[in-house]
């Protein structure tokens with residue numbers, strides 16, 4: 004049985020006091036939810052304060068990015084030991100916004116995932132096609148490229164700690180979510196790739212989140228799909244109410 008995982012990606016939103024308010028509101032509303040794994044990913048500047056709130060609660064802390072070196076002259080970067088030290092159990096890597104605006108590639112995603120795993124932090128590895136890829140019937144090619152190269156060299160043991168987020172770029176922040184059929188088709192394909200790369204056990208146990216305009220009114224149909232094991236939520240994670248409803252929609 005794969006445990007459903009709902010993660011909120013706050014992106015570059017929320018100052019420290021806003022982050023504290025949001026984390027407190029989520030914690031208050033979801034304190035009794037054990038069936039779903041709940042993760043919040045605030046910006047770096049709020050990690051420490053949000054950690055104080057979620058510490059010893061059912062809410063886990065995640066970061067939105069990491070650099071693969073441990074320490075040194077890498078101005079502006081944050082390492083996996085630093086994330087561990089501030090309380091992160093998860094970290095998003097390869098988000099499409101990082102691929103689009105910051106030159107993230109499968110190769111850098113791979114290095115980041117390995118650095119996180121060394122520290123015992125679970126990477127949430129984002130993959131997914133752009134609209135032009137889908138229109139050109141290249142959806143599966145892009146997914147295969149992202150999955151095989153981002154996870155290259157990981158062991159079966161590593162894969163127990165990896166979460167994959169299928170995020171079609173055309174669905175992110177657009178209000179247009181993938182249909183449940185489109186999501187299921189992509190997730191099933193990702194699971195088949197994992198079987199080829201690793202084995203059937205890894206494929207069956209790997210959690211694959213869907214991301215892209217997830218809202219309280221579409222979570223139920225998405226999560227009902229056999230291979231959809233959760234959601235990575237952007238816009239709807241910025242207020243407690245919709246995020247809480249999304250989590251509750253998975254119960």
Ligand code: PEP
Pocket residue numbers: 012170174175176177178214215216217235236237238239
């Ligand atoms: C995201 O940024 O990961 C995301 C899925 O955003 P949204 O939910 O706003 O589409």
